[in-house]
Structures are given as structure tokens and as C-alpha cells.
Amino acid sequence: xxxxxxxxxxAVARYPSPRSALLTLLWQAQEADGWVxxxxxxxxAELLGLTASDVESVLSFYSMYRRTPPxxxxxxxxxxLACAMKGAEEILEHVRAETGVGPGETAPDGxxxxxxxxxxxxxxxxxxxLWNERMEGPLDKQGALARLRGQGGDPA
Amino acid sequence: MSSNPSAGPQAxxxxxxxxxxxxxxKPYTFPRGTLIVDAVRQVGRPIPYYCYHPRLEPVGACRVCxxxxxxxxxxxxxxxxxxxxxxxxxxxxxxxxxxxxxKLARQQVLEFLLINHPxxxxxxxxxxxxxxxxxxxxxxxxxxxxxxQKILRHKAEDLGPFLVLDxxxxxxxxxxxxxxxxxxxxxxxxxxxxGDRTVIDTGxxxxxxxxxxxxxxxxxxxxxxxxHTYRFKARPWDVRPVPSVCQGxxxxxxxxxNLRGPKIVxxxxxxxxxxxxxxxxxxxxxxxGHTLAEQRLATPLVRRDGELRAATWEEALSAAAAGxxxxxxAVLGGGRLTDEESxxxxxLARLGLRTNDVDWRVGYQGFxxxxxxxxxxxxxxxxxxxxLVLLLDTSPLEEAPVLDIRLRRTxxxxxxxxxxxxxxxxxxxxxxxxxAPDELARRVAELAPExxxxxxxxxxxxxxxxxxxxxxVAALGAPLLVVGEFANARGAEAAGLAxxxxxxxxxxxxxxxxxxxxxxxxxxEPGRDAAGILNAAASGDLQALYVVGAxxxxxxxxxxxxxxxxxxxxxxxxxxxxxxETAQRADVVLPALGALEKxxxxxxxxxxxxxxxxxxxxxxxALADGMILRRLAAALNVTLAxxxxxxxxxxxxVRLPEAGGERPGGGSGEELGLLLRPRLFAGGGTAAFxxxxxxxxxxxxxxxxxxxxxxxxxxxxxxxxxxxxxxTVRGTVRLDAGVLPGWVVLAAHDFGGNRxxxxxxxxxxxxxxxxxxx
Ligand code: SF4
Ligand code: SF4
Ligand code: FES
Ligand code: FES
Numbered sequence: 001x002x003x004x005x006x007x008x009x010x011a012v013a014r015y016p017s018p019r020s021a022l023l024t025l026l027w028q029a030q031e032a033d034g035w036v037x038x039x040x041x042x043x044x045a046e047l048l049g050l051t052a053s054d055v056e057s058v059l060s061f062y063s064m065y066r067r068t069p070p071x072x073x074x075x076x077x078x079x080x081l082a083c084a085m086k087g088a089e090e091i092l093e094h095v096r097a098e099t100g101v102g103p104g105e106t107a108p109d110g111x112x113x114x115x116x117x118x119x120x121x122x123x124x125x126x127x128x129x130l131w132n133e134r135m136e137g138p139l140d141k142q143g144a145l146a147r148l149r150g151q152g153g154d155p156a
Numbered sequence: 157m158s159s160n161p162s163a164g165p166q167a168x169x170x171x172x173x174x175x176x177x178x179x180x181x182k183p184y185t186f187p188r189g190t191l192i193v194d195a196v197r198q199v200g201r202p203i204p205y206y207c208y209h210p211r212l213e214p215v216g217a218c219r220v221c222x223x224x225x226x227x228x229x230x231x232x233x234x235x236x237x238x239x240x241x242x243x244x245x246x247x248x249x250x251x252x253x254x255x256x257x258x259k260l261a262r263q264q265v266l267e268f269l270l271i272n273h274p275x276x277x278x279x280x281x282x283x284x285x286x287x288x289x290x291x292x293x294x295x296x297x298x299x300x301x302x303x304x305q306k307i308l309r310h311k312a313e314d315l316g317p318f319l320v321l322d323x324x325x326x327x328x329x330x331x332x333x334x335x336x337x338x339x340x341x342x343x344x345x346x347x348x349x350x351g352d353r354t355v356i357d358t359g360x361x362x363x364x365x366x367x368x369x370x371x372x373x374x375x376x377x378x379x380x381x382x383x384h385t386y387r388f389k390a391r392p393w394d395v396r397p398v399p400s401v402c403q404g405x406x407x408x409x410x411x412x413x414n415l416r417g418p419k420i421v422x423x424x425x426x427x428x429x430x431x432x433x434x435x436x437x438x439x440x441x442x443x444x445g446h447t448l449a450e451q452r453l454a455t456p457l458v459r460r461d462g463e464l465r466a467a468t469w470e471e472a473l474s475a476a477a478a479g480x481x482x483x484x485x486a487v488l489g490g491g492r493l494t495d496e497e498s499x500x501x502x503x504l505a506r507l508g509l510r511t512n513d514v515d516w517r518v519g520y521q522g523f524x525x526x527x528x529x530x531x532x533x534x535x536x537x538x539x540x541x542x543x544l545v546l547l548l549d550t551s552p553l554e555e556a557p558v559l560d561i562r563l564r565r566t567x568x569x570x571x572x573x574x575x576x577x578x579x580x581x582x583x584x585x586x587x588x589x590x591x592a593p594d595e596l597a598r599r600v601a602e603l604a605p606e607x608x609x610x611x612x613x614x615x616x617x618x619x620x621x622x623x624x625x626x627x628x629v630a631a632l633g634a635p636l637l638v639v640g641e642f643a644n645a646r647g648a649e650a651a652g653l654a655x656x657x658x659x660x661x662x663x664x665x666x667x668x669x670x671x672x673x674x675x676x677x678x679x680x681e682p683g684r685d686a687a688g689i690l691n692a693a694a695s696g697d698l699q700a701l702y703v704v705g706a707x708x709x710x711x712x713x714x715x716x717x718x719x720x721x722x723x724x725x726x727x728x729x730x731x732x733x734x735x736x737e738t739a740q741r742a743d744v745v746l747p748a749l750g751a752l753e754k755x756x757x758x759x760x761x762x763x764x765x766x767x768x769x770x771x772x773x774x775x776x777x778a779l780a781d782g783m784i785l786r787r788l789a790a791a792l793n794v795t796l797a798x799x800x801x802x803x804x805x806x807x808x809x810v811r812l813p814e815a816g817g818e819r820p821g822g823g824s825g826e827e828l829g830l831l832l833r834p835r836l837f838a839g840g841g842t843a844a845f846x847x848x849x850x851x852x853x854x855x856x857x858x859x860x861x862x863x864x865x866x867x868x869x870x871x872x873x874x875x876x877x878x879x880x881x882x883x884t885v886r887g888t889v890r891l892d893a894g895v896l897p898g899w900v901v902l903a904a905h906d907f908g909g910n911r912x913x914x915x916x917x918x919x920x921x922x923x924x925x926x927x928x929x930x
């Protein structure tokens with residue numbers, strides 16, 4: 001079920017300017033639907049008195065908002081400096097070579113997706129990643145592949 | 157603040173309104189608050205800038221305007237470099253534009269701006285007038301240290317009807333984004349993604365939807381946002397600039413025509429703060445395609461054996477002169493002429509045809525100057541300080557678009573009352589008062605106390621609605637801005653192209669001063685207005701009709717009457733650029749030149765007469781309306797006066813036609829009241845024939861409130877038939893919550909909407925009948 005309007009309005013009321021509730025509302029909608037649907041963009045824009053373009057612009061800035069229905073297993077690999085130097089790119093290349101699924105793509109059967117993200121503030125665990133939105137690291141090639149294939153324990 | 161050594165023990169005096177500082181060693185004084193970038197520009201010293209633009213708020217995004225500053229606020233730190241576009245001048249500040257630290261900072265910024273740039277200047281439309289080229293040459297490092305792979309982005313992305321976006325050339329200065337946000341309040345272009353992947357795009361990748369996209373191409377300092385129409389057409393050194401004035405609507409925005417050889421390649425803004433505040437709308441900017449349109453009339457036509465056939469000017473003019481003097485004749489049109497041509501037509505009607513049966517009002521507009529109904533005139537810039545604006549059943553966005561930009565700014569600070577059956581202010585907050593047309597006068601009267609209490613109120617009105625509404629408006633006592641239906645409605649009225657007016661607002665019958673200038677007696681009885689003329693023609697009381705730059709079959713609110721009149725009148729002369737519906741019925745067609753093809757003056761909606769230049773020649777066989785009138789006058793033995801008659805001391809009032817019959821639908825709910833309201837890219841004038849405007853042309857648009865449309869099975873985009881007055885026309889549904897329920901809105905001047913009478917039934921077109929002709 002999409003965004004609960006009552007909860008949304010309560011969130012808007014917490015801020016002096018409605019626009020401040022934008023991130024919160026988008027997050028609420030994603031919690032409800034699993035992703036941010038085009039309908040959510042319209043609804044949120046209308047609730048906050050913004051244009052849909054403005055909402056799109058903010059959405060695209062944050063990698064934690066999903067614009068497509070989520071795959072069952074989701075890997076987000078950091079590609080910022082520390083992780084890049086510790087081999088993030090190689091892991092991504094390996095995954096692509098083995099599964100045909102590159103960064104920003106989802107397996108045809110919807111079982112997993114791979115994304116790149118900017119610094120997760122876990123540089124000491126580089127190369128770090130998010131497994132179904134949970135921080136992990138250091139990541140290695142074999143581990144990544146196994147987990148994507150659903151071996152070695154499905155994430156929570 | 158506290159360390160100011162000159163501050164005495166007394167209460168702090170108000171800070172002086174100017175500050176003194178030095179720029180490159182020379183002393184200057186500026187008003188307090190002046191930005192360094194403006195100060196440096198004013199004294200003629202060099203300073204590069206991208207994100208800064210005088211018509212936008214400063215943002216400090218590009219960092220290229222670095223200057224070195226040293227002085228009281230930064231004294232303890234010694235000289236520093238800072239952005240000139242976000243720092244105001246201070247008392248005692250020393251500004252260095254060309255010191256080594258300033259140069260180095262700019263060099264480094266420029267080097268960064270180019271690391272992902274494709275360096276495709278040879279095939280870029282901006283080449284030769286690009287700030288990225290120019291500043292890199294003047295201030296750049298000349299060499300890049302970047303050896304890595306560049307990030308690739310979208311090139312030549314089609315952003316909708318007029319814009320092309322090259323994301324690789326974008327330097328993310330955000331001028332476009334801020335213009336969309338601050339000036340338009342529309343956000344058609346936004347920033348997406350982040351970091352080094354940031355790009356400009358429309359919200360969800362949909363085509364650009366607004367009316368003001370072209371301004372982005374002039375704001376963009378690089379070749380990222382360019383126009384389809386100018387793509388690969390010219391370099392700046394190929395083009396010849398000719399200053400002129402847009403005649404796409406009655407606002408009269410100033411512009412510069414750019415010609416390459418004999419062809420117009422583009423139109424650019426030419427800032428006039430008092431009129432356009434520097435902007436153009438897309439109709440004005442791109443609506444020059446008609447100058448070369450294939451359907452332009454290039455030779456006079458005379459009807460022989462029932463067919464319009466090519467003729468010489470001599471043949472056509474002598475046929476016209478003979479036909480127009482064979483019996484009582486009347487004149488319709490004139491709202492698209494220059495001021496000079498309107499005067500000539502006025503004189504030709506009075507002296508050549510000996511009639512006051514002349515009217516420019518072939519549409520819904522009843523008058524053009526506030527003085528014509530005894531009201532005072534507002535200035536366009538009054539919008540910048542008024543506290544209460546009544547938008548009276550008028551859409552600046554559709555009728556004078558650039559005025560809407562100013563109104564949006566007004567609406568941020570003042571109360572705007574958007575009164576009428578259709579919501580008209582769409583991009584700013586307003587107090588919407590929805591009411592049916594027959595309630596307008598009463599609703600206006602109710603606003604009297606609020607208007608009496610306002611400091612500087614103002615009314616914007618397009619003059620539709622008849623004498624009762626005009627009286628209600630007059631009772632508000634506020635100055636008036638009249639948005640014209642035709643580009644030079646104001647000039648036509650001032651020239652006396654009305655049955656009861658002579659040039660200079662002398663009343664018919666009291667025109668001694670006019671007669672003196674024209675050197676002849678004038679007909680003394682007031683004539684018939686447009687409806688009267690058409691009725692007379694329909695009932696056989698007129699022998700001939702001379703229609704100048706008008707297409708009453710589309711524009712006259714009672715299209716059925718116009719149809720009967722043109723059928724019945726024995727002789728019809730039409731002067732126009734194209735073979736319009738009206739011209740197709742003519743006995744003689746006189747091909748005229750367009751607005752960019754002749755010189756003269758045009759009066760904008762506040763009566764300011766602005767010079768227009770002859771930028772292009774136009775079709776060889778066509779003549780300027782003024783020349784046609786001169787030759788026709790000669791054939792009628794009238795010598796046209798060069799001099800304009802003097803203005804009347806007290807302008808005569810014009811008699812307003814009764815309001816057209818807009819009535820609510822029938823009680824059953826099956827019948828809807830019909831409204832004809834202007835749409836920028838619909839119907840009349842050159843827009844209908846302009847290939848550049850083809851992608852945005854509005855035809856057959858049926859606007860309905862979503863309420864109750866389900867029951868009728870009418871979704872967005874559905875094909876429908878409208879039935880009324882024994883006629884059926886075809887259209888496409890646009891659901892619009894801004895339309896009063898119970899009414900349907902068609903575009904004025906569009907397809908047969910004026911043939912349907914006041915009430916229509918809307919029915920879905922059965923799928924199988926989807927291809928039936930309309
Ligand atoms: S498209 Fe042009 S105006 Fe817009 S941000 Fe890029 S460079 Fe600036
Ligand atoms: S607002 Fe009117 S005068 Fe100005 S550019 Fe647009 S069409 Fe031309
Ligand atoms: S660089 Fe990857 S977590 Fe910081
Ligand atoms: S012009 Fe000053 S930072 Fe861009």
C-alpha cells in the first residue's frame with residue numbers, strides 16, 4: 001500500500017517549511033512499497049507543494065532511494081577513493097564477468113541487483129558495501145558472487 | 157563589526173549608503189551592497205563569470221570569478237582570493253583582478269571545468285560566442301593535466317519542441333536551473349544525480365513543457381542548451397543583427413533579429429526592463445518560420461469563373477477599387493497592422509469608402525485603451541509594486557506570455573485574485589475565485605471594499621465581457637492593463653478603426669481636427685460595429701466587405717454569423733499573408749508582408765509606440781499593407797496624409813459591443829456551457845502556418861473539469877465530438893481541474909468552436925469512427 005497520508009501529514013507538520021519533509025516522505029513511501037513509484041513522486045510533490053521535477057531531482061541525488069522494484073538480494077558497492085583503491089572495481093568486474101549483471105543492473109529473474117554508491121563512511125572496512133541495506137566489509141570477489149547467487153546465507 | 161575604528165561612543169549612525177574601495181589600484185565609490193563582480197564590470201576591468209547572471213540570484217557555483225581582496229574585514233589574514241559574485245564591496249577593500257593568486261585560482265578552476273568536456277567546439281552551435289572558449293583562452297592554463305578517461309554523457313538530447321541538450325558541454329553553472337526556479341517557478345530543468353555524475357535534465361525525462369524554454373539558450377554560457385531551429389545554421393560572425401520588436405502578441409517584447417544572408421536564423425532577446433524585463437516567450441522567439449513558409453501568398457488573386465486565379469497587382473487593385481465602390485462597403489480588421497498602416501486604413505475607409513462601418517474588433521476584445529472606457533492606464537512596471545491585482549478572466553500566460561513572468565513575481569509578494577471560469581495564473585499562488593461569465597460583474601463589484609483599502613491596486617483584463625462588466629471594473633477605480641487580442645489592437649483603436657472613433661480618440665461627428673489634417677469632410681453618423689457589419693452583410697445591406705489581416709471565420713465569436721455574412725456579401729476583398737478560411741471566400745486576395753518584413757511602429761498594450769525594422773524581404777510578389785493601402789487609395793482618388801491627426805484633449809469613449817452569449821449548460825448536466833478562451837499556440841495569425849511552431853500547435857483541444865467526466869466515459873486524450881447549434885466538431889479531451897465544472901473550454905480562434913453556439917454536448921467518438929473527418 002502506498003504512502004499513508006496521515007503519517008505523511010504528521011511528518012510535514014514537524015518542520016517549519018513543508019519541503020523539509022521531502023526525504024522523510026520518500027523514505028516512508030519506500031518502506032511501504034519497497035521502492036519509490038512514479039505515483040509516489042506525484043503524491044509527495046502535491047503534498048509538499050513542489051513540482052514533480054523538484055522531487056525527481058532530490059531523489060536522483062540519494063542512492064538509498066530505489067526507482068525500480070527491489071530485487072531479492074541487493075548489493076551496493078562503494079566506489080569512492082578508499083574502496084576503489086582496495087579493489088571495488090575489480091569485484092564489480094568479476095561479478096559482471098561471471099553473471100552478466102553490471103553496476104546499475106538487475107538479474108533478469110529479479111533475484112539480485114548490483115549498484116555502485118559513494119563513500120559509506122566505512123573506509124576502514126574497504127572495500128565496503130551494503131547487503132540489503134546493511135553495512136558489510138571488506139568485500140571480496142568470491143564472497144560477493146556466492147552471496148549474489150544465494151549461497152552462503154541469504155541476507156536478512 | 158565591533159572593530160570599526162571610526163565608530164564613536166554615540167549611538168551607531170546608519171551606515172553610509174556608499175562605500176569606497178580600490179580596484180586594481182584605482183579608487184572607486186559604489187552603493188553599499190554592490191557585488192564585486194558588478195563593481196569590476198562597471199569600471200570596465202575584466203572578470204570572468206559563469207553562474208553569475210544579472211537577472212538571477214548569486215549562487216557561487218562555478219568559482220571562476222575569483223579575485224584577490226584585502227582590507228578591513230580580512231585584514232588579519234592578508235590578501236585572499238574569493239568569488240566576486242557572492243562578496244559585496246566593503247569600505248576600504250582592495251580588489252585585485254589580475255594578481256598572481258587570482259590568476260592561478262581562475263586557471264585551476266578552468267582546468268577542472270574542462271576535464272570531462274568533449275572539446276567539440278568545431279561542431280558546437282555556441283562556438284564563437286561561448287564563454288567557455290573565451291575565458292579559457294583569456295584566463296585558462298592552455299593545457300590539461302588530465303590523462304584519464306572522460307565521463308561520457310548524453311549528447312544532442314532532444315528536450316522537446318525547441319531545446320537540444322548536450323550534457324557533456326554543461327559546466328553545471330545552474331543558470332538554467334535557477335532561471336526555471338527563481339524566474340519561472342516551473343522547474344522544467346533540474347539537476348540530477350550527484351558528484352561528477354551530475355547532469356541537467358527535465359524531471360522525469362519528459363519533454364520540456366513550458367512556454368519560455370528558449371531563454372535558457374541565451375542564459376547558458378556554453379553550448380549545452382541550444383535551439384533546434386538554430387542548429388548548425390550559422391556562426392556569430394556570419395549573422396547580421398537587426399533590432400526590432402516582437403509582434404507575436406500585444407506586449408511587444410524587444411528583440412534582435414539575426415540574419416544570415418536573406419534568412420532569419422534566430423531571434424534574441426533585447427532587454428527592455430519596462431516591457432519584457434529581458435525575456436522572450438517561445439512563440440516570439442521561434443515564431444519566425446512563417447517568413448519562409450511555403451503557403452505564403454506571393455501573388456494577388458482574383459476570382460474568375462468561380463475560381464481564385466493569379467493576377468497582376470494592377471488587375472487586383474482595380475478590381476478591388478471597383479468592387480468596393482459599387483455600393484455600401486465596410487471594413488473589418490486592422491489589429492495586426494502597424495500604427496501608420498492603421499491610420500491609412502482609417503482614412504481610406506472614411507474618405508475612400510465614405511463610411512464609418514469599420515471595426516478592428518473581429519474577436520472577443522471590446523476596447524484596447526483604458527481611456528476608451530474612461531479608466532486610467534497602468535504601467536507594466538506597476539506590477540512590481542502593486543499590492544492587489546485582479547486578473548479578470550484573462551490569461552497573461554496565453555495572451556501575453558512574458559507579462560505572466562512578471563505577474564508570477566508580483567504574486568510572491570502581493571495578492572492576486574484570479575477571477576473567472578478558468579484558472580489563469582498557473583505558476584504562482586493566487587486567490588482563485590471561480591465563477592461563471594454571467595456572474596463576473598457581480599463578483600467584481602464585491603471586490604470594491606478590498607480595492608478601496610489597497611495601496612496600489614491594478615486590474616488586468618483583455619476587454620471581453622461587454623458594458624456591464626466594464627462598468628463594474630470602472631467602479632473599482634484602479635488603473636487598468638488591457639491585454640490585446642491582436643498584436644496592435646491598441647494602434648488600431650488609436651487610429652480610429654472603430655465605428656464611433658476617429659484617429660486620436662476624436663468622436664465620430666466631432667472630428668474637425670481630423671478633417672483638417674485629412675483635408676476633406678468626414679461621414680458624420682457613427683457606423684456599425686463588427687457584429688452590425690456582419691449582420692448587414694448577411695441581410696444584403698452591404699455591397700462589399702474589405703477584410704484586412706483578419707480571419708473572422710475563426711476569430712469572430714459568432715462564427716455562424718460570420719459564415720452567413722461572407723456568403724451573402726456580393727464582393728469580398730481580403731488582405732493577408734496566407735489563404736485563410738476567410739481569404740478562400742474572397743473575390744480579390746491581396747498578399748501582404750508580415751511583421752518582420754516591413755518597417756513602421758507598433759503600439760504595445762500600454763500604448764507605447766515602438767519602432768519595428770524591416771528585417772527580411774518576404775515573398776517577392778507581396779506588398780506591405782501600407783503600400784497596398786496607398787495604391788488602393790490612389791485608385792479611389794484619395795491621397796493619404798503623412799501626418800497623424802492630433803490627439804483629442806479628452807479621449808472619446810468607445811461604445812462596447814454587448815457581451816457574447818456565454819451561458820451555463822442545460823439543467824440535465826448533459827449539456828455544457830461553451831467557453832472560447834485564448835491559447836498561445838492555437839488558431840489565428842501566423843502561428844497556424846509557422847513550421848517552427850508546428851510541434852506545439854494546439855488544435856481541437858477540449859478542456860474539461862475532471863469532475864463527472866468518468867460518467868461520460870471521457871478520459872484524458874479521448875477523442876470526442878462536440879455537438880451544438882446543429883454542428884459537430886471533433887476534438888481531444890484535456891482534463892483540467894482549473895476549468896469550472898459544467899463548462900467546456902475550446903481555444904479561441906481554433907477550429908469551428910465558434911460555430912457551436914453557447915451550449916454543447918460532448919460525446920466520445922466510437923472507436924470505429926476514430927478516423928472520421930471532423
Ligand atoms: S545547461 Fe548551461 S546553463 Fe544549465 S547548468 Fe549547464 S552550462 Fe549552466
Ligand atoms: S510575450 Fe508576446 S511580444 Fe513577448 S515574445 Fe512572447 S509573443 Fe512576443
Ligand atoms: S570510500 Fe568506500 S566507504 Fe569510504
Ligand atoms: S560567477 Fe562567481 S562563482 Fe560562478
